[in-house]
Amino acid sequence: MSSSRLGLRLAACLLNISEARRKNIVENIAKAALLEKNGQTHPEVSVLNIFSDRDYNRSVITIAASVDDLGNSVLAACLEAFQSINMELQEGVHPCLGAVDLIPIYPLSGVSVEECGAVARSLAESLLLHVPGCSLFLFGEADLPEKRTLVQRRKQLGWFTRRDFSTLEPDLGAAPARRCGLTGIGASPYVMDCNVTIDSQDLAVGKEIAAAIRGSCVNGLKGVQAMAFPHEGKIEIACNVESFEDQEATETSEESQYMAFSVLGDHFSYVSPHYIEAQVKKLASDRGIGTIRRALIGFTPQECKNCAEYAIRESIGEFWRIRGGVFM
Incomplete structure (x- = not known):
C-alpha cells in the first residue's frame, strides 16, 4: 500500500550524534524519539535504524515520522543526547563539532524539501529554548535565503579538521559551549x-x-x-x-x-x-x-520510504530491533 493511500506525509531525520561506545546511551536517545509528552509511544513515529561505529565514536539514528510529528520526536532525542554526551570528553577519528553533530531532515513521501526546511527551522528554535548553551549552524533549505549546502557550511566552519570550537560563530545561539559544541541543522533531498x-x-x-x-x-x-x-x-x-x-x-x-x-x-x-x-x-x-x-x-531513499511506511502502518516504533541494527 502506498503512502498516499495510507494518508501519510512522511519525512526522516538521520540524526548524527557523537557517541557510539556506550550502546545504552545511544539506545536511550533513540527511544526518546518515540515518546509523546505523556510518556506514551507515538503511533506515527519509528526509529528505523541505528548504526554505531566505535572507531568513529559516531552513531546515525534514522527517525521516520509524519512530517507534523518529526520535529517533536527529533527534539526529544536531541534533549536526551545533550544530557548524555559531553564534547569535552569525546574522542573519535571522525570529524565532529557537536554532541548532536548533525540534524538533516529529508522528505520521503508527500512532503516537499521546502516543508522539511520549515521543520528544521522550527526545530532549531525549539532547541535554543530547551538546551542552554546550544549553538546552531543552518544548511540547505533551513539556511534562508542563501540555502548554502552542508558541504559549504562545513568548509566554512572547518568541520573537517577543527576540534577547538571556541572561536566559531554560530548562525543561532551563543558561542558554542564546550559541553554541547556546535550543531548543524537543515534540510535537503535524501x-x-x-x-x-x-x-x-x-x-x-x-x-x-x-x-x-x-x-x-x-x-x-x-x-x-x-x-x-x-x-x-x-x-x-x-x-x-x-x-x-x-x-x-x-x-x-x-x-x-x-x-x-x-x-x-x-x-x-x-x-x-x-x-x-x-x-x-x-x-x-x-x-x-x-x-x-x-x-x-541505513538505507537508500527508496528503502527508507518503504520501511517507514511499513513501520508506521504496523505501529512498530523500535523497527531497528526487528531489522537488526548494526553496532560496530
Whole structure:
C-alpha cells in the first residue's frame, strides 16, 4: 500500500550524534524519539535504524515520522543526547563539532524539501529554548535565503579538521559551549551514507582514492563527498551520497550508475552504492590493493520510504530491533 493511500506525509531525520561506545546511551536517545509528552509511544513515529561505529565514536539514528510529528520526536532525542554526551570528553577519528553533530531532515513521501526546511527551522528554535548553551549552524533549505549546502557550511566552519570550537560563530545561539559544541541543522533531498573499506593501512592512498571519486573531481561521481579514515586496522572510504534533481530520472536497476526516485512529483537521482564500490575497487586495484567490504549506513531513499511506511502502518516504533541494527 502506498503512502498516499495510507494518508501519510512522511519525512526522516538521520540524526548524527557523537557517541557510539556506550550502546545504552545511544539506545536511550533513540527511544526518546518515540515518546509523546505523556510518556506514551507515538503511533506515527519509528526509529528505523541505528548504526554505531566505535572507531568513529559516531552513531546515525534514522527517525521516520509524519512530517507534523518529526520535529517533536527529533527534539526529544536531541534533549536526551545533550544530557548524555559531553564534547569535552569525546574522542573519535571522525570529524565532529557537536554532541548532536548533525540534524538533516529529508522528505520521503508527500512532503516537499521546502516543508522539511520549515521543520528544521522550527526545530532549531525549539532547541535554543530547551538546551542552554546550544549553538546552531543552518544548511540547505533551513539556511534562508542563501540555502548554502552542508558541504559549504562545513568548509566554512572547518568541520573537517577543527576540534577547538571556541572561536566559531554560530548562525543561532551563543558561542558554542564546550559541553554541547556546535550543531548543524537543515534540510535537503535524501543523502545516503556508503562506506567502502580498502585492504590497506596507508591513509595517503585512501585520501587519493577519496579525492578521485568526489563529485568535485573532473572525473568524479556526481553528488559524492568522500573522506578516508583509519578504521579497524584498515582504511575506510566514507561517502556521503547526495540526491540531485533529475528531470529525466527513470527507475533503474541496482547495477546501474544512477538510481532514481520521486518525491511529490519531483525526480531525483543518486549514484548507486554498487557503482561506488566498483569505482573504489578499480582505483584500489590500480594501486595494487583490494577492497574488503561495503557498508550502507541505513538505507537508500527508496528503502527508507518503504520501511517507514511499513513501520508506521504496523505501529512498530523500535523497527531497528526487528531489522537488526548494526553496532560496530
